[in-house]
Amino acid sequence: MDSRVHLVLIAVVIIVVVVRRLRGEPLNARDLLAPPVVLTGLGGWALLQRHGLGAGDYAWVAAGAGLGVALGAARGATIRVYERAGVLWQRYTGRTFLVAALSLAVMAGFAVFAERGGLAPDARPVQLSIGVGFLGEALVVGCRGLSSGIPFAPEQRSSGIRWGSDRPGR
Numbered sequence: 001m002d003s004r005v006h007l008v009l010i011a012v013v014i015i016v017v018v019v020r021r022l023r024g025e026p027l028n029a030r031d032l033l034a035p036p037v038v039l040t041g042l043g044g045w046a047l048l049q050r051h052g053l054g055a056g057d058y059a060w061v062a063a064g065a066g067l068g069v070a071l072g073a074a075r076g077a078t079i080r081v082y083e084r085a086g087v088l089w090q091r092y093t094g095r096t097f098l099v100a101a102l103s104l105a106v107m108a109g110f111a112v113f114a115e116r117g118g119l120a121p122d123a124r125p126v127q128l129s130i131g132v133g134f135l136g137e138a139l140v141v142g143c144r145g146l147s148s149g150i151p152f153a154p155e156q157r158s159s160g161i162r163w164g165s166d167r168p169g170r
Contacts, residue, residue: 010039010127017134018092026153027081027088027145036134043128050122060119065132067110071103072136079137081144087153088145103133 017035025031047053047061078095081088107129115121145152 006042007126010042010130013039014130021079021090021092024089024091026084027090027141028153028155029142030155032090032138032142032145036131036138039127039131040135041131043125043131046125047123047128050120053120053123056118057120057123060114060117061123061128064107064110064114064124064129068107068129068132069136069139071099071106072133072138073140074136075099075103075133076137076140076144079141081141081148083148083150086151088148088150089153090141090145 013035020031075096078093078099080091080093082091083089111124114124
C-alpha cells in the first residue's frame with residue numbers, strides 16, 4: 001500500500017476517534033480497544049517489514065512504546081467517564097487536549113534524543129506511536145469504567161440514545 005494512502009487512513013481513524021470522543025460517546029469495549037489494537041498492530045507489522053534493524057533499534061522502539069503508553073495513560077486520566085442512560089460514556093475535556101499537546105512535545109523530544117542515540121530513521125512507524133498512546137489511554141479509561149460499577153454501553157447502536165452526543169435533544 002502506498003505510504004501516503006496509509007497515512008491518510010491513519011489520519012482518518014484518528015480524526016473519527018477524536019471527534020466522537022470530543023462530542024461524547026458511549027463507552028464500549030470495541031470502540032475503546034479497536035483503534036489502539038489496529039494501529040499498534042499496523043505499526044508492529046510496519047516495523048517487522050524493516051530490514052537491518054539491530055537490538056539497539058528495538059531497545060529504542062521499546063522505550064518509545066513504553067513512553068507512549070505512559071503518556072496515553074496520563075491523557076486517559078483526563079477523560080470524563082460518566083453515566084448516561086444507565087451505561088458508561090466518555091468525553092474528552094480541555095485538559096485531555098492539553099495533555100495531548102504536551103505528549104506530542106515529549107514524544108518529539110524523545111524522537112530527537114533517539115535519533116541522536118543512533119535509532120534508525122525507518123524504525124519509527126507513526127502508527128505504532130499513535131497506537132500505543134491510544135492503548136495507554138484505553139487501559140486507564142477501561143479500568144476507570146470497570147471500577148465504576150456502571151455497565152459498559154452495548155456495542156449495538158439501534159436504541160433510542162443519540163450516539164455520539166451527550167447533550168439531550170441534539
